[in-house]
Amino acid sequence: MYVICKVDEKKCNGCKLCIWACPDPNVIVFDPDSKKISIHQARCKGCGLCVAACRQKALEIDAV
């Protein structure tokens, strides 16, 4: 089963901790207007490092 990371935008406060924890480039994208992140899911390996880094519990690993 393939797993990827999903974000709950309502909980995200744009702190960027997840971006600094992700071993893969260009996966987590920060939108300077909304001050929230989005995830390029085709590039995500589902490792969960971002989930562990997020203090807002805005991220989870789920089936594709």
Add this chain to the structure above:
Amino acid sequence: MTRRMFKISAGFEEVMPPEYRELVEKGPFEKQLGVAELGTFKELLEEHPLCAGCGLALSLRLTLISLPSPEDTVIVGATGCSSLAFPQVAVHNIHSLFGNQNAVATGLKRALSLRFPDRAKDVVVIAGDGATCDIGLESVMHSWFRGEKLTTIMLDNEAYANTGGQESGMSQLGTVLNMAPMGKKFKKVAFPEVAKAAGCVYVAVAAPHQPRRLERSVRRAILIAREIGPTYVQLYTPCPTNYKFKPADTLSVIREQEKAGLFRPDEYLSPEAAAYIQQLEEAKG
């Protein structure tokens, strides 16, 4: 970083891969970007085949954005997990015979200084712990003894990861791995101390759990190597695959090892290097 380096020749826009076009349009060129801006531009590292949760991949990603002038940088790599990512790196890089990295870097640095006497060209070695402290030890040490103006960065996952998990000099005492079933019989080599004694004017130990500190270490190491002498940065980059922990735990493993006293972030500057950094910081205001 200048956009001209990656500009697409007229008429070829349509045939270039989308990732390349994205790099030209949204890359870090001509902007002063660092770790703080990650997530807002196209990175110099493209999708790579390293394992999920790889601490080495995260450190490489952070290191690339910390280069003070990527367009004037040549990276010299070595065999190991990182060499699987280098074909995906948009900075000049060289791969040569395993263990030769600091010898290759020496020749390259000298040639670049002759060819571009008025332009700072940074030569940065990025290699594994096996490549740096074991198999390439002789070329690493002699480049330091000779005072070559190079930066050597070790991606220390405390193992020969790419070949299935043998112990390296940098593995901790007692380490058991797939191909080290008896447990390591001697202590982790105190390589930062070796680097100081061998002539490095800047030595830092960092890890990706503190990305800003990692960035500062890499930047300082490269700037100091331009003017003063050899520099060394040791990055602790845990490997979930060989150490058999969950990929989501890579950063907590660093914190646990730090708590246990088995990893200690550190920074050493020789008096000359410290004076130079102070001068740069004062000039910046």
